[in-house]
Amino acid sequence: MADDTKFLLWLLLLSSSTLCFGSELDIQCLKSVQQSVIDPSGVLKSSWNFSNGSDGYICKFTGVRCWHPEENRVLSLRLGNLGLEGPFPQGLQNCSSMTGLDLSSNNFSGPIPPDISRQMPYLTSLDLSYNSFSGSIPQNISNMIYLSVLNLQQNQLSGPIPAEFNFLTWLTTFNVANNLLSGPIPSLLRNFTASNFVGNKELCGSPLDDCSRRRRWRIHIRMHRINDLSSIGAAVGFVVGFVVAFYFPHCFIFSERLRAYVVLLHLL
Incomplete structure (x- = not known):
């Protein structure tokens, strides 16, 4: 109950404080995203038309949800399954009041930015699943203290799950299945079922095989x-x-x- 109250107070504070932020930053954020991704189907090119200039016009863009329909302030970006390609989108730090990012089921590749929490500190939901992201899972994600959903399954991520993820106490959804991860599962994440971790041959610890047993077998x-x-x-x-x-x-x-x-x- 205390956590729910804290969360609601945080949302109210975020909503009121972002009124001071210029909506021009959010517009610049979306322009940077559009320019930095490869869009073979032209979904963003056809929908994200910046020539309008009226209050709340970006709220009608494909995948864009706003805090209020008459304000150019991005609440979340839902860009899943649009056939987008390229590296992790740029300019997201200018969507300064964004709480949700969904890039799932696209063809993004390359590393996840190591400073991702600095770019989007208020995220409550991050879905990068079903892409080709590679490299390590940034330890920096552990600074997203309001994160409740983190989906990273079906990528090419390698290395350990950062031990600092034990600080993500608000997580209700977590999935890293079918990557190239290794090492022990942090204790906080062991409450999730094995299906959220399968497909990582070198990953061990509850709810998967015991790490010492895996080591003896190797x-x-x-x-x-x-x-x-x-x-x-x-x-x-x-x-x-x-x-x-x-x-x-x-x-x-x-x-x-x-x-x-x-x-x-x-x-x-």
């Missing part, structure tokens, strides 16, 4: 491979040595007994 497999390679190497060495000794006996200095054995093999 050591066992590694030792098994070493033994196999040693056995193969010994067998190959024996065969090569035998063949060389059989066909090129003059290249070696043999004892009389070994020389006689090689002569006998030739006669056979």
Whole structure:
């Protein structure tokens, strides 16, 4: 109950404080986004027309939700499944009162900005799922203390889930399935089901396999491979040595007994 009250007070404070921010910044934010992404279907190009200039005109843009229909202040950007491409969009820091960003099911690639929380400090929902984002998950996300939804599944993210994510106490939705992540799952996130973490071969800890068990299994497999390679190497060495000794006996200095054995093999 206390958390809900705190959240409502925060929203009221954000709404009132952003009245002081110029809506020109939000317009510049959307212009930067439009210019920085690849838009093969022309969705943003056709819908985001900046020649109007009336109050709240950006609120009619595809994927743009405003705090108020007659104010050019962006509440959230919902750009999922629009066929957009390129790196992470630029200029989002100018949408200074934005609380939601959805870039899911597009073809974005490259790293997630390491300073993402500085760009969008008030986000409560961040959905980057079903893209091709790569690199590590920014530790900086842990500074988004109001974040309740974080979807990063179906990308190419690697490395660990930052331990600092234990500070994201308001998270109600979290998913990193089907990436290239490794290491232990932070304790705060272990309340989420295994389906939110599957598809990361090196990720361990509850609700997945125990990390110590996973480590012992890898050591066992590694030792098994070493033994196999040693056995193969010994067998190959024996065969090569035998063949060389059989066909090129003059290249070696043999004892009389070994020389006689090689002569006998030739006669056979």
